[in-house]
Amino acid sequence: MRAERERFSRLGFFDTTFGVRISPDDGGEPAEFALRFEVFDCVRVVEGLAGVETDFVVEGPLGAWREMFDTIHALGAADTTQSLNTLTHFGERLRVRYDDPDGHDKLYRFAESIQEFLDLSARVDYTYPDGSRPPARRDEPRRTAR
Amino acid sequence: MSYLSTVDFTEDRAFVDRFQRTMRGDLELSWMDAPRERVACRPQNERRGLTFRDLDVGSYGFTDMPELIRENRSFAPRGAAMPEGLPDLQAEVNRKSEVWAYNIEGYYEEAMTRQWNATTDIPWGELQSVDLPEDIGKAYAQLLTFLTEVEMIATDVPAKWMGRLNADFFEVKNFIATQAMDEARHAEIFRKRALSTGWGLMRASAQNEFNLKFLRDADSFAEASLALHLQAEGMVLTLFRFSEYISPTEGDKKLFRLVMQDEARHVGYGMQHLKWVLDHFPERREAIHHHLDEAENFVFGGGYATEVLEPFIILSGKGLKKENIAEGVRITNAFQLKQADEYFERLAKCGLPERRERSRLWKMIELRKQSMAA
Numbered sequence: 480m481r482a483e484r485e486r487f488s489r490l491g492f493f494d495t496t497f498g499v500r501i502s503p504d505d506g507g508e509p510a511e512f513a514l515r516f517e518v519f520d521c522v523r524v525v526e527g528l529a530g531v532e533t534d535f536v537v538e539g540p541l542g543a544w545r546e547m548f549d550t551i552h553a554l555g556a557a558d559t560t561q562s563l564n565t566l567t568h569f570g571e572r573l574r575v576r577y578d579d580p581d582g583h584d585k586l587y588r589f590a591e592s593i594q595e596f597l598d599l600s601a602r603v604d605y606t607y608p609d610g611s612r613p614p615a616r617r618d619e620p621r622r623t624a625r
Numbered sequence: 626m627s628y629l630s631t632v633d634f635t636e637d638r639a640f641v642d643r644f645q646r647t648m649r650g651d652l653e654l655s656w657m658d659a660p661r662e663r664v665a666c667r668p669q670n671e672r673r674g675l676t677f678r679d680l681d682v683g684s685y686g687f688t689d690m691p692e693l694i695r696e697n698r699s700f701a702p703r704g705a706a707m708p709e710g711l712p713d714l715q716a717e718v719n720r721k722s723e724v725w726a727y728n729i730e731g732y733y734e735e736a737m738t739r740q741w742n743a744t745t746d747i748p749w750g751e752l753q754s755v756d757l758p759e760d761i762g763k764a765y766a767q768l769l770t771f772l773t774e775v776e777m778i779a780t781d782v783p784a785k786w787m788g789r790l791n792a793d794f795f796e797v798k799n800f801i802a803t804q805a806m807d808e809a810r811h812a813e814i815f816r817k818r819a820l821s822t823g824w825g826l827m828r829a830s831a832q833n834e835f836n837l838k839f840l841r842d843a844d845s846f847a848e849a850s851l852a853l854h855l856q857a858e859g860m861v862l863t864l865f866r867f868s869e870y871i872s873p874t875e876g877d878k879k880l881f882r883l884v885m886q887d888e889a890r891h892v893g894y895g896m897q898h899l900k901w902v903l904d905h906f907p908e909r910r911e912a913i914h915h916h917l918d919e920a921e922n923f924v925f926g927g928g929y930a931t932e933v934l935e936p937f938i939i940l941s942g943k944g945l946k947k948e949n950i951a952e953g954v955r956i957t958n959a960f961q962l963k964q965a966d967e968y969f970e971r972l973a974k975c976g977l978p979e980r981r982e983r984s985r986l987w988k989m990i991e992l993r994k995q996s997m998a999a
Contacts, residue, residue, distance in 0.1 A: 491737075492738045556875075557875075564866055564869045565869065568869070581897075584893055588893065
């Protein structure tokens with residue numbers, strides 16, 4: 480993110496702490512992380528949500544997260560079906576948990592910054608817990624009319 | 626030209642003499658001795674820069690500002706020396722609790738750094754290469770027409786009140802200036818998108834405009850803010866999220882994410898303002914309920930606006946075939962319930978949990994949920 484300082488500076492102040500909860504598809508204990516953003520940067524990532532004051536938590540099964548990250552990795556950015564707002568809007572694939580609607584609204588106040596942060600994962604080389612990798616980059620347009 | 630100077634300066638001997646002495650180098654310099662507080666504000670966080678919060682010191686600050694602004698009736702910037710003879714500019718809003726919001730200075734700074742450009746930040750070239758099917762294209766153009774109407778009035782409302790607030794409410798005036806700019810940009814982008822779909826603008830909405838007139842003609846800033854920032858923009862925020870959800874292209878999704886950010890900031894101000902009002906001016910609670918009664922009446926009446934409702938159904942069902950419409954009705958129902966739930970949730974968090982019990986809109990929503998469940 481710091482390497483993309485210019486891009487995130489243009490998007491503006493980005494001040495929120497949110498949680499990510501990933502439930503294994505076989506129903507085991509979820510993996511939890513808290514991400515803290517301040518000014519233009521991601522300043523802290525910690526494992527676990529206990530004792531962390533979050534504005535909201537995005538949660539869902541590993542399969543849904545994986546589909547989103549696979550799409551981003553393959554296309555360079557989320558397509559029309561895999562933007563975070565689309566996935567969470569009706570809670571069909573991912574759900575947003577919150578105590579305070581003001582905290583919840585930060586998901587929307589910083590919507591483009593959060594989406595671009597997630598889209599940066601297209602440039603990261605990583606493996607999933609089962610050792611598999613996201614698909615390689617495809618050279619095709621991701622925008623569809625319908 | 627209704628306001629005339631009481632002096633014709635070219636004929637005023639004292640003025641002309643003083644001006645000539647000054648321009649010969651005979652300086653008067655009394656302004657240098659004005660008894661003011663000396664400060665040298667510094668950024669608390671260098672990465673963030675010098676913010677309004679960094680300027681919250683002594684007589685320049687906002688924390689110790691009184692509830693009633695009795696002294697400053699002029700444009701004197703808060704903290705400046707006020708000589709005799711400043712004009713009374715007759716600000717209409719002089720009570721802090723009518724305008725103030727927790728973290729108002731933060732909302733302003735966020736607004737300034739998160740400005741964007743409707744002309745250059747949207748991939749217009751990519752959008753032009755996408756041909757939308759006729760039913761989707763027309764429905765989308767109609768939605769954009771409605772949104773342009775909404776955003777035009779949303780520009781007028783903060784602009785109308787800006788000059789009516791006492792100059793001491795500097796941070797609020799600046800924030801609503803950013804809001805007027807945000808809303809103008811929203812009207813711009815929806816108009817541009819409508820005119821780039823291949824269909825242009827569709828039909829204006831009479832029922833919707835009655836609601837917009839209600840927003841514009843509020844009797845006080847507090848009422849205008851309640852109806853605009855919390856009720857209308859809260860519901861429009863859910864609508865923008867829904868619009869992102871049903872958007873036919875990635876470029877349109879980006880468009881809605883950008884407008885959504887601004888809208889959520891305005892809702893944030895509305896929430897923090899209502900909390901401030903209820904904490905500092907609790908006797909307004911009943912007036913707030915009465916205003917919401919009528920605001921919600923207009924919301925419910927919005928169901929008459931088929932030119933607003935039907936595009937949602939077509940866009941979310943992705944077409945006009947029977948099965949598309951059935952799916953569109955299902956999704957649009959879910960959207961409207963979500964819109965109402967989020968609105969009442971925000972009011973409860975602000976300190977109006979009893980709103981659900983008092984609201985006829987809430988009762989209608991509950992009946993609808995029951996009939997859907999049955």
